[in-house]
Amino acid sequence: MADKIKVTIDGQSVEVEPGTTILNAARQIGGDIVPPAMCYYSKLKGSGGKCRTCLVKVAQGSEKDPRPMPKLVASCQTQVMDGMVVENTTSPEVLEARKGVVEMLLINHPLDCPVCDQAGECDLQNLSFEHGASNSRYEFERRTFDKVDIGDKIQLHMNRCILCYRCVYTADQITEGRVHGVLNRGDQSEISTYISAAIDNDFSGNVIDVCPVGALTDKTFRFKNRVWFTKPVDAHRDCDHEKCSGNVVLWYKGEDVLRVTARKDQYGEVESFICNTCRFEKKATADWTIEGPRKIEETSVISSNHYEMAHPLPVIEKNEVLIEANKKMFHKKIK
Amino acid sequence: MSRKILLEHIDVPGINTFDTYRKMGGYRSVEKALKTMSPDDVVEEVKKSGMRGRGGAGFPTGMKWSFLAKPVGVPRYLVCNADESEPGTFKDRYLMEKIPHGLIEGMITSSYALGANTSYIYIRGEYFYILRILEKAIAEAYANGFLGKNILGSGYDLDLYVHPGAGAYICGEETALLESLEGKRGNPRVKPPFPAIAGLYACPTVVNNVETIAAIAPIVNMGGDEYAKIGIGRSTGTKLISASGHINNPGIYEIELGLPVEEFIYSDKYCGGIKNGKKLKAVVAGGSSVPILPANLILKTANNEERLMSYESLSDGGFVSGTMLGSGGFVVYDEDSCIVRNTWNFARFYHHESCGQCSPCREGTGWMEKVLHRIEYGHGKLSDIDLLVEVSKKIEGNTICPLGDAAAWPVASAIRHFREEFEWHIKEATLSQTRNFGLLAAHEALVK
Numbered sequence: 001m002a003d004k005i006k007v008t009i010d011g012q013s014v015e016v017e018p019g020t021t022i023l024n025a026a027r028q029i030g031g032d033i034v035p036p037a038m039c040y041y042s043k044l045k046g047s048g049g050k051c052r053t054c055l056v057k058v059a060q061g062s063e064k065d066p067r068p069m070p071k072l073v074a075s076c077q078t079q080v081m082d083g084m085v086v087e088n089t090t091s092p093e094v095l096e097a098r099k100g101v102v103e104m105l106l107i108n109h110p111l112d113c114p115v116c117d118q119a120g121e122c123d124l125q126n127l128s129f130e131h132g133a134s135n136s137r138y139e140f141e142r143r144t145f146d147k148v149d150i151g152d153k154i155q156l157h158m159n160r161c162i163l164c165y166r167c168v169y170t171a172d173q174i175t176e177g178r179v180h181g182v183l184n185r186g187d188q189s190e191i192s193t194y195i196s197a198a199i200d201n202d203f204s205g206n207v208i209d210v211c212p213v214g215a216l217t218d219k220t221f222r223f224k225n226r227v228w229f230t231k232p233v234d235a236h237r238d239c240d241h242e243k244c245s246g247n248v249v250l251w252y253k254g255e256d257v258l259r260v261t262a263r264k265d266q267y268g269e270v271e272s273f274i275c276n277t278c279r280f281e282k283k284a285t286a287d288w289t290i291e292g293p294r295k296i297e298e299t300s301v302i303s304s305n306h307y308e309m310a311h312p313l314p315v316i317e318k319n320e321v322l323i324e325a326n327k328k329m330f331h332k333k334i335k
Numbered sequence: 336m337s338r339k340i341l342l343e344h345i346d347v348p349g350i351n352t353f354d355t356y357r358k359m360g361g362y363r364s365v366e367k368a369l370k371t372m373s374p375d376d377v378v379e380e381v382k383k384s385g386m387r388g389r390g391g392a393g394f395p396t397g398m399k400w401s402f403l404a405k406p407v408g409v410p411r412y413l414v415c416n417a418d419e420s421e422p423g424t425f426k427d428r429y430l431m432e433k434i435p436h437g438l439i440e441g442m443i444t445s446s447y448a449l450g451a452n453t454s455y456i457y458i459r460g461e462y463f464y465i466l467r468i469l470e471k472a473i474a475e476a477y478a479n480g481f482l483g484k485n486i487l488g489s490g491y492d493l494d495l496y497v498h499p500g501a502g503a504y505i506c507g508e509e510t511a512l513l514e515s516l517e518g519k520r521g522n523p524r525v526k527p528p529f530p531a532i533a534g535l536y537a538c539p540t541v542v543n544n545v546e547t548i549a550a551i552a553p554i555v556n557m558g559g560d561e562y563a564k565i566g567i568g569r570s571t572g573t574k575l576i577s578a579s580g581h582i583n584n585p586g587i588y589e590i591e592l593g594l595p596v597e598e599f600i601y602s603d604k605y606c607g608g609i610k611n612g613k614k615l616k617a618v619v620a621g622g623s624s625v626p627i628l629p630a631n632l633i634l635k636t637a638n639n640e641e642r643l644m645s646y647e648s649l650s651d652g653g654f655v656s657g658t659m660l661g662s663g664g665f666v667v668y669d670e671d672s673c674i675v676r677n678t679w680n681f682a683r684f685y686h687h688e689s690c691g692q693c694s695p696c697r698e699g700t701g702w703m704e705k706v707l708h709r710i711e712y713g714h715g716k717l718s719d720i721d722l723l724v725e726v727s728k729k730i731e732g733n734t735i736c737p738l739g740d741a742a743a744w745p746v747a748s749a750i751r752h753f754r755e756e757f758e759w760h761i762k763e764a765t766l767s768q769t770r771n772f773g774l775l776a777a778h779e780a781l782v783k
Contacts, residue, residue: 048525049525049693049735050692050694050735051694052695052734055733071733072732072733074735077525097729097733100695100728100733101694101729101733103729104694104697104698104699104702104729105698107698107702137722138702140705162694163697181520184691185687185689185690185691186686186688186691186697186701187686187689187691187697187698187700187701188691189691189697
């Protein structure tokens, strides 16, 4: 194993494997310094680089070559070098650029959160809450599309799509054969199945989970309830599909399971992909072995009526300084 | 200052055929390189020549070649970027149409230098008729033993293919070009890795412009040192300039770098002055992506030195008072042109051509176009001007590929240099629909 290399992000240092990206190095530190990511998905090869929300400033390229990088770089794509110094939240330039990106993303994204099923667990909602302006300067007509049913379980609401390409990579890498993709160019681009083909295979439901916004929604759950009124519970079953882990979250309202999703970590990424049988067809408690309440990030709106909080922020084991810093941060947050 | 290298034999009848081209000294560089030089010698000559890439970015070609990774057992590729779509640039079309063998000769010599056994010419979809010309020329080269197996008995093999694009500007960006060539959607790749490490089919690849590759043959023939004597400073050699706009003689001119801009515009040998005896208002010196400059700044730099047609002189003053040589698309505007309309036209182009992959460019180009459209048609607000500047700043530098920059620069520079005209357009909304702004009082005294 090659020697670990040291990188400093917003004043906090961490030692990581060579080849790690800045974003993943920041995730090892955890906390507020992790750049937001709308398109990068650690489980999908080749994803990232597109949304530009994870832009950071590299103030020092490396120990050997301390020159700063001339432009802001996408942290999900840039590999760390030994002695690299990165500025994320400490750089006004980065915050300004991120604000710009959020404004651009919201140009063609309708703020229909009150009627959107994704509200409460939407990456873009969180992002614009943290970095966006209160009103848009865009005064023109927005692009609009009709809703499309792709298959009997998934609905595509193209108006809300931010073209992160995650569902394209998912279909490429998780399912057998991709039948949808990006058509057209520029702000006329759309996710589509070309000649209205249905997406029909055992893993297609995962595109719902990877979608950072409410563009791809679960038709079995649509308009049933707001996510923050439901209680998430970890559960598993012995799924006979070889690629399915069977580890899911059941979203309860009273006695009923309203929907089944894969388990998502604190960055909104699923821990393991699940098959359509688990997702769409097993909606009775009797189908599942219950593990216990799902731990939800304390900042999430879903935790507002909740009983269990997430773990303290991830810490690097054996790093006293970081453990201490994260403890403080955690206590500050739960107050 | 009128030395011709690329276009030396342009007037010879039948120069597009192999026999005539050969008679005029064509394919000498292939013979010289394959018989007397090692591949590294050729790279060395190109390095010595100091030639900078003619596609727009102006990166030294020899340097680019020396970055090419050479892992054992992995093929290397040379790809010629003939996807010439920059508004205002039409030099490659002329070169390929008139002297197709010039490009093919350059391709053979360059491929030999880089150790590529398969090379591609990626040509713009709209140039389909040129594809036919090139394919005919390639067939002639095969027939005469300059392509195929064991070229000239040297043991070197090369296959050359022409591949048409489907008419997307973005495919002129080298990584989008490679994606397109691989048969995928033409989205630029995130760099690194650069094509020199992992390009076409994830193999080391060099992508060069048509004019760059065509200039390799004369460099090998005359030697790098000799070529470096042409031109001025670090801008060596000759450059094809596509002159268009309100000038008396639009067309392609081969100039020695270092020619004064004033001479280029007003000399009868070149553009021949402004049409109908009007006055010069502005110039876009290197294709639509580069910042537009008003007459006073294109003729003289901010330090009151003479502005020359060279990489350094044109970019003197940075983006505050300078521009770039770019791809050599020289567009001249007379006093009656409307800068607002022109800027809107450029913004419309970039909006149409944005690939839609990364958010600032996808959404920002459309936004700029709509605001400019509003100003042009008399519905603008004074706050729109600052809005445009801000949007362009949000795009610039924050995108995957340079298209974002290319969309932002023309808007930002037009506002920087012609702010009064934008303000007039908004304040005099009705009047601006019937007549043009004309020249700024500050510029009137300075220009002919």
